[in-house]
Amino acid sequence: MPRHFLCLLPAVILTVLGVCPMNAVADTAKAPVKCLWIGMAAHKEPTMEDALKDIKEHYPSVEITVTENADDLKIDNLKKYDVLAIHQIKAEGGNLPDEVKQGIVDFLKGGGGLLVSHFAVANVQEWRDSIDIYGAMWVSGKSTHDPLHQFRVDVADEGHPIVEGVKPFTTNDELYFNLLMRPDMHVIMSADQERFGHTVHEPILMTHYFYNARCVYFALGHDVAATQPPEYRKILVQSIEWAACRR
Secondary structure: OOHHHOOHHHHHHHHHOOOOOHHHHHHHHOOOEEEEEEOOEEOOEEOOHHHHHHHHHHOOOEEEEEEOOHHHHOHHHHOOOOEEEEOOOOOHHHOOOHHHHHHHHHHHHOOOEEEEEHHHHOOOOOOOOHHHHHOEEOOOOOOEEOOOEEEEEEEOOOOOHHHOOOOOEEEEEOOEEOOEEOOOOEEEEEEEEEEOOEEEEEEEEEEEEEOOEEEEEEOOOOOOHHHOOHHHHHHHHHHHHHHOOOO
């Protein structure tokens, strides 16, 4: 049974304070973090196959199971995992079935972790509560991005465990801006966006808490080229580890 269903009350208290339960930290030397990853594409373009293959080969600390089926996000299946990673859910009409939404909420309330990446914040806009869970939401007619282009990703919080060993890097991706975000999002990485004659530090990698769950939003990952930087893959792994209280 995954770690997060074993001792909920201590986890609630300690995680709210930003501290992992001792038994979770001790798990570092044990089995890999079990992560359910949903969505191999961003928009309609295949994206994640190479990156996830590389992670499987070079990062034994995480064990990723891939699905495209939203029904796998019901709680009976989710409780087998430590972390849920959402790259894109096939959501008819921008919403999800109630049982799936409740499954995600129950999983996080039970101590599971969450990683959300790139377009996932855009394809469930009719699920209004998703902003509280994901931390960000794409708003049609307001949120946007420049065409794919090369830009530098900088570290805003050098002491955060997710970016341990990660240096600023250059990527070719979409740079989102004007997302609707929770006001308590903690920015770990950002990229400069030139807008109307001034420079804006757009958030790229952020964390927040939902109940006692550690949650990450990573805004990169539009296409295969965007997943190529080794820093991108390291951030995915370390985000999963952090969400599982392994960092």
